[in-house]
Amino acid sequence: xxxxxxxxxxxxxxxxxxxxxxxxLADICNTATxxxxxxxxxxxxxxxxxxxxxxxxxxxxxxxLFRNAKKPFKKIINKGAIYKVLRDDIQRQLDRxxxxxxxxx
Numbered sequence: 001x002x003x004x005x006x007x008x009x010x011x012x013x014x015x016x017x018x019x020x021x022x023x024x025l026a027d028i029c030n031t032a033t034x035x036x037x038x039x040x041x042x043x044x045x046x047x048x049x050x051x052x053x054x055x056x057x058x059x060x061x062x063x064x065l066f067r068n069a070k071k072p073f074k075k076i077i078n079k080g081a082i083y084k085v086l087r088d089d090i091q092r093q094l095d096r097x098x099x100x101x102x103x104x105x
Contacts, residue, residue: 010065014058028057
């Protein structure tokens with residue numbers, strides 16, 4: 001697999017596994033959503049500075065985006081990213097529960 005394709009696959013997988021939409025990743029990186037989309041479609045390739053911003057937003061080391069790992073990508077995401085996904089999921093569950101309770105009042 002070509003390095004560019006590896007980068008695209010890893011970026012998409014890391015973004016999804018971090019629970020970020022293209023829009024949220026774009027917001028964090030201070031760029032346009034369509035730019036992130038074009039990167040994931042292979043139409044554009046980011047600068048080194050943008051790769052660093054994306055990796056920071058995904059809470060991974062930039063070099064992980066270029067590795068052709070045999071394991072699923074989720075196995076190499078750092079604990080910070082996992083913590084964020086879990087925290088966000090718990091918050092959503094709490095919000096839903098609170099809404100149900102408030103409806104009953």
